[in-house]
Amino acid sequence: MRDMTTLDVCIRGSGAVGLSLALALARQGLQVGLVGAAPWQAVADGPCCGRADVRAYALNASSRALLTELKVWDALPADAVTPVDDMQVEGDAAGGRIDFSAWRQGSEALAWIVDAAALDAALRTAVRFAPHVSWLAEADAKAAVLSVLAEGKASASRQALGVRFERHDYGHIALAARLVADTPHLNMARQWFRSPDVLALLPLDRPEPGCSYALVWSLPADRAAALQQAPAADFEAALAEATGAAAGMLRLVDDPVDGPADAQPGARTAWPLALAQADRLCGPGWVLVGDAAHLVHPLAGQGLNLGLADVAALARVVAAREAWRSLGDETLLRRYVRERSAPTQAMALLTDGLLHLFAHPQPVVRELRNRGLTLLNHLAPVKRFLTRRALDA
Ligand SMILES: Cc1cc2nc3c(=O)[nH]c(=O)nc-3n(C[C@H](O)[C@H](O)[C@H](O)COP(=O)(O)OP(=O)(O)OC[C@H]3O[C@@H](n4cnc5c(N)ncnc54)[C@H](O)[C@@H]3O)c2cc1C
Incomplete structure (x- = not known):
C-alpha cells in the first residue's frame, strides 16, 4: 500500500493524455498516482454502448517522438500504425483541391494513423510496468502536491474548481466507423469539405492490411442520427455518393482485433462536436491538460496532438524547476x-475558421474558397510551411 505522504502528482483521468503524462513524470522519479480506470479494468469503452473505440488518430511527428521516448510507440502492433505518404483535400466545387506529399515536403510521413484502442492498450501496459505509478482510490487523491486534471471535455473536477469551460456547440456530430475498400489505400489520406459536412478517410492497415480506413464524417446532428441508424447498405451508398467512389467501394466493418465479441457488424459511433477553452489553466496545486483544457473540431486531427504537446511541455517545465520550488507552485x-x-489558440482558430469558411452558403464565398484551395496547391513554400506546422503542432 502506498504511503500517501510521498505522492508528488495525482493525475485524474486515464485517457491517452493522462496515461502519457503519468509515464513522462514517473521517468523523472516522481511518485505519481492515477485516478481512473486501472489496467486490469481496461475495457474497450467507446463513446457509447460499451463498444470498442473504432477511431484512429492522425498523430504528428512531435506526438510520435513523445510516445517513442515513453517506450509506447515501438510497443504498438505493426498493423496498428500506418504512415500517411500523401493527402488529398477536396473542396465543394469541381477543381477545388489541394494535395500534400511527404516526399515533396522532404518529410518521413505527413502523419501516422494510429488505432485508438491499440494506443490505449499500449499505454496501459506501459503504465502497469512503470515504477513510481500507482492507481489511487478517489479518497487518496487529495494527498498529492500537484493535481493534474486530464478528465477530458466533461471534467467534473474542473467544474468543482470553478473554472469556466467556454463552449460553442457546432450542432454537428462526428460519425466514426471502420471501413474496408476494394482498392488499396496506398497510404493516402483523403478529406472532403462538402459544406456543411466534412468527411475524412484515414488509411489504416487494420483490420485489412493495405485497404482499410478509419472514417470520421462530421454532419449536422439530424443527418448524422439518420446515417448512424441507417442499414449498412444505405450508409455505404451515402459514402459512395459523398466520396464519388474516389477511394473505391467502401464497406463497413468492425475491427476484429480489439472489438468485443458481440459487436454489431458495421456499427458507427457518434461524437458531438464543440469548440471549447477553459478560462484558467492552472492555480495553486492544480493544472489542466488535454481535452479538459481545450477542445477542437476533429477536422484537422489535432486534439490528441495538442494534448500530447501539453504533456511534453508540462514534463519539461517540471523537470526544469528550481530545486526549492514546489510542484504545486502556481508560478511554475x-x-x-x-x-x-x-x-492551442492558433489551432482553435484554424479549425473553427476552416469550418466556417466551408459552411458559408454564399456562392461567391464558395467560389473564392475553392479557388483559394487550388491557388494554395500551386504555392509549394506555403504548403511546406503548413505541413511543418501540422507536423509539429
Ligand atoms: C471523432 C474524433 C476523431 C478524432 N481524431 C483525432 C485525430 O485524428 N488526431 C488527434 O490528435 N485527435 C483526434 N481527436 C481528438 C482526441 O480524441 C482527443 O483530443 C483526445 O482523446 C483527448 O484525450 P484526453 O486524454 O485529454 O481526454 P479523454 O480521451 O476524454 O480521456 C479522459 C479520461 O478521463 C476519465 N475521467 C473523466 N472524469 C473523471 C474523473 N472524475 N475521475 C477519473 N477519471 C475521469 C474519462 O473516463 C476518460 O477515460 C478526435 C476526436 C474525435 C471525437
Whole structure:
C-alpha cells in the first residue's frame, strides 16, 4: 500500500493524455498516482454502448517522438500504425483541391494513423510496468502536491474548481466507423469539405492490411442520427455518393482485433462536436491538460496532438524547476500555461475558421474558397510551411 505522504502528482483521468503524462513524470522519479480506470479494468469503452473505440488518430511527428521516448510507440502492433505518404483535400466545387506529399515536403510521413484502442492498450501496459505509478482510490487523491486534471471535455473536477469551460456547440456530430475498400489505400489520406459536412478517410492497415480506413464524417446532428441508424447498405451508398467512389467501394466493418465479441457488424459511433477553452489553466496545486483544457473540431486531427504537446511541455517545465520550488507552485505552472497558450489558440482558430469558411452558403464565398484551395496547391513554400506546422503542432 502506498504511503500517501510521498505522492508528488495525482493525475485524474486515464485517457491517452493522462496515461502519457503519468509515464513522462514517473521517468523523472516522481511518485505519481492515477485516478481512473486501472489496467486490469481496461475495457474497450467507446463513446457509447460499451463498444470498442473504432477511431484512429492522425498523430504528428512531435506526438510520435513523445510516445517513442515513453517506450509506447515501438510497443504498438505493426498493423496498428500506418504512415500517411500523401493527402488529398477536396473542396465543394469541381477543381477545388489541394494535395500534400511527404516526399515533396522532404518529410518521413505527413502523419501516422494510429488505432485508438491499440494506443490505449499500449499505454496501459506501459503504465502497469512503470515504477513510481500507482492507481489511487478517489479518497487518496487529495494527498498529492500537484493535481493534474486530464478528465477530458466533461471534467467534473474542473467544474468543482470553478473554472469556466467556454463552449460553442457546432450542432454537428462526428460519425466514426471502420471501413474496408476494394482498392488499396496506398497510404493516402483523403478529406472532403462538402459544406456543411466534412468527411475524412484515414488509411489504416487494420483490420485489412493495405485497404482499410478509419472514417470520421462530421454532419449536422439530424443527418448524422439518420446515417448512424441507417442499414449498412444505405450508409455505404451515402459514402459512395459523398466520396464519388474516389477511394473505391467502401464497406463497413468492425475491427476484429480489439472489438468485443458481440459487436454489431458495421456499427458507427457518434461524437458531438464543440469548440471549447477553459478560462484558467492552472492555480495553486492544480493544472489542466488535454481535452479538459481545450477542445477542437476533429477536422484537422489535432486534439490528441495538442494534448500530447501539453504533456511534453508540462514534463519539461517540471523537470526544469528550481530545486526549492514546489510542484504545486502556481508560478511554475504558469510557465507551462505560457508555453501552451499560443499554439492551442492558433489551432482553435484554424479549425473553427476552416469550418466556417466551408459552411458559408454564399456562392461567391464558395467560389473564392475553392479557388483559394487550388491557388494554395500551386504555392509549394506555403504548403511546406503548413505541413511543418501540422507536423509539429
Ligand atoms: C471523432 C474524433 C476523431 C478524432 N481524431 C483525432 C485525430 O485524428 N488526431 C488527434 O490528435 N485527435 C483526434 N481527436 C481528438 C482526441 O480524441 C482527443 O483530443 C483526445 O482523446 C483527448 O484525450 P484526453 O486524454 O485529454 O481526454 P479523454 O480521451 O476524454 O480521456 C479522459 C479520461 O478521463 C476519465 N475521467 C473523466 N472524469 C473523471 C474523473 N472524475 N475521475 C477519473 N477519471 C475521469 C474519462 O473516463 C476518460 O477515460 C478526435 C476526436 C474525435 C471525437
